[in-house]
Amino acid sequence: xxxxxxxxxxxxxxxxxxxxxxxxxxxxxxxxxxxxxxxxxxxxxxxxxxxxxxxxxxxxxxxxxxxxxxxxxxxxxxxxxxxxxxxxxxxxxxxxxxxxxxxxxxxxxxxxxxxxxxxxxxxxxxxxxxxxxxxxxxxxxxxx
Amino acid sequence: xxxxxxxxxxxxxxxxxxxxxxxxxxxxxxxxxxxxxxxxxxxxxxxxxxxxxxxxxxxxxxxxxxxxxxxxxxxxxxxxxxxx
Numbered sequence: 001x002x003x004x005x006x007x008x009x010x011x012x013x014x015x016x017x018x019x020x021x022x023x024x025x026x027x028x029x030x031x032x033x034x035x036x037x038x039x040x041x042x043x044x045x046x047x048x049x050x051x052x053x054x055x056x057x058x059x060x061x062x063x064x065x066x067x068x069x070x071x072x073x074x075x076x077x078x079x080x081x082x083x084x085x086x087x088x089x090x091x092x093x094x095x096x097x098x099x100x101x102x103x104x105x106x107x108x109x110x111x112x113x114x115x116x117x118x119x120x121x122x123x124x125x126x127x128x129x130x131x132x133x134x135x136x137x138x139x140x141x142x143x144x
Numbered sequence: 145x146x147x148x149x150x151x152x153x154x155x156x157x158x159x160x161x162x163x164x165x166x167x168x169x170x171x172x173x174x175x176x177x178x179x180x181x182x183x184x185x186x187x188x189x190x191x192x193x194x195x196x197x198x199x200x201x202x203x204x205x206x207x208x209x210x211x212x213x214x215x216x217x218x219x220x221x222x223x224x225x226x227x228x
Contacts, residue, residue: 009217049219058218
């Protein structure tokens with residue numbers, strides 16, 4: 001048994017129910033192969049760096065699981081069969097990642113406030129854009 | 145030997161570059177934080193060679209692997225064209 005992480009990119013146009021359905025299906029497959037799910041992380045909708053199947057946005061989900069070496073093959077078969085999955089990556093934790101993983105576990109209690117700090121930063125950006133737009137409009141009015 | 149120790153034009157002794165990952169003391173280069181990886185890419189999206197970035201061999205190998213994983217997941221472009 002070893003730790004693996006599998007990240008999948010789904011079509012961003014799917015409804016939350018459909019996304020949950022696929023996530024449950026992956027969970028089932030992992031547990032059906034005597035594996036254990038350690039962590040499920042939904043990154044949410046993100047802009048892709050390049051188009052995949054003519055889509056600009058994707059919904060990212062990551063599964064960290066403890067499984068046998070046959071589990072990745074089972075998952076790959078499912079991913080190739082399901083055409084709502086645009087891309088996938090499955091990798092086994094190497095020794096450096098394992099060290100980092102254990103260290104993050106120890107620091108786990110201190111991490112959540114960092115995530116909260118990130119949210120206001122994202123909110124600030126649109127506000128600045130609005131100001132810029134209004135400035136431009138006012139300038140245009142002045143010219144008139 | 146001379147080329148290694150002195151700058152060709154100014155003839156001043158060269159500074160020895162230190163690997164950034166070694167000095168920062170990080171164990172693992174994560175492919176999920178693309179902002180950090182972008183620093184080791186050219187404008188076109190190519191991986192900057194070790195002789196330019198100054199990374200040590202071990203970290204350059206790890207960096208290359210994480211860049212390739214990030215490319216697959218569309219976090220970083222394979223090719224970024226410069227608009228002319």
